[in-house]
Structure formats: C-alpha cells, structure tokens
Amino acid sequence: MALFTYKRSDGSTINIEYDPDAPCNICGEPIRRLSTAGPNICPWCDIGQCRYCGVNMTMISSTRGGGRSLQQWPQHMKYHKLPEPQTDPLR
Numbered sequence: 001m002a003l004f005t006y007k008r009s010d011g012s013t014i015n016i017e018y019d020p021d022a023p024c025n026i027c028g029e030p031i032r033r034l035s036t037a038g039p040n041i042c043p044w045c046d047i048g049q050c051r052y053c054g055v056n057m058t059m060i061s062s063t064r065g066g067g068r069s070l071q072q073w074p075q076h077m078k079y080h081k082l083p084e085p086q087t088d089p090l091r
C-alpha cells in the first residue's frame with residue numbers, strides 16, 4: 001500500500017491509502033500513483049495521455065461515441081505489451 005496526500009481546497013491535507021498495483025479503470029494498467037480523478041484512475045488516464053508513448057487518448061479514438069474510445073484504449077495498451085516485431089528486410 002502507498003499513501004497519497006490530497007490537498008483540499010481549504011488548504012488542509014488528507015492522506016489516502018491506496019494500492020499502487022490496483023488496475024486502472026480505464027487502461028487496466030497498475031495505477032502506480034493516485035490521481036485526483038479518483039482511486040481507480042491512473043494519472044495518465046486522468047490527463048488522457050498514454051503512459052508509454054504520450055499519445056493523446058482522443059487522437060487514437062474514434063470521435064463517434066465516448067464508449068468506443070474507452071474500448072480502444074485497452075487495445076492500445078495491449079499494443080505496447082507486444083514484443084518488438086522481429087523483421088529482417090534482408091531476409
């Protein structure tokens with residue numbers, strides 16, 4: 001477990017305990033750090049950016065229907081898990 005210090009608008013802080021290995025609700029990756037979006041959203045999804053390549057979430061998603069973009073995001077994450085293609089152009 002890890003601690004996240006959340007600053008409230010009145011200047012006081014509260015410590016929230018969270019599990020850094022818990023999967024993010026959107027991308028399915030471990031959240032690592034807590035974001036202000038909530039305990040189950042990683043900071044990268046909070047700002048809508050891929051943690052691996054930095055691409056904006058809206059860039060890879062179809063703009064038609066918000067539900068569809070969230071379906072494509074885990075596929076994008078899977079793409080980063082694939083091993084590098086072993087292509088040899090001289091073969």
Ligand SMILES: [Zn+2]
Pocket residue numbers: 024025026027028029041042043044045046
């Ligand atoms: Zn995420």
Ligand SMILES: [Zn+2]
Pocket residue numbers: 050051052053054055076080
């Ligand atoms: Zn990416």
